[in-house]
Amino acid sequence: xxxxxxxxxxxxxxxxxxxxxxxxxxxxxxxxxxxxxxxxxxxxxxxxxxxxxxxxxxxxxxxxxxxxxxxxxxxxxxxxxxxxx
Numbered sequence: 001x002x003x004x005x006x007x008x009x010x011x012x013x014x015x016x017x018x019x020x021x022x023x024x025x026x027x028x029x030x031x032x033x034x035x036x037x038x039x040x041x042x043x044x045x046x047x048x049x050x051x052x053x054x055x056x057x058x059x060x061x062x063x064x065x066x067x068x069x070x071x072x073x074x075x076x077x078x079x080x081x082x083x084x085x
């Protein structure tokens with residue numbers, strides 16, 4: 001990501017999202033928490049989403065340090081409905 005300014009917002013549906021400051025376009029990333037997780041987090045939803053977004057941004061900055069083939073998937077995982085990392 002560039003040196004642009006980003007903001008964390010809460011969408012009308014309750015999801016937390018990251019978007020470019022001052023832009024009204026679709027967010028770059030949105031996080032949806034289940035009702036069960038919201039009960040557990042209570043008022044800390046935005047703080048937890050912020051930590052998740054910061055970890056994701058840090059991971060992007062560290063991509064060059066990953067082993068070759070880190071993102072390659074075998075055929076079995078391509079057939080699954082979800083990916084576990």
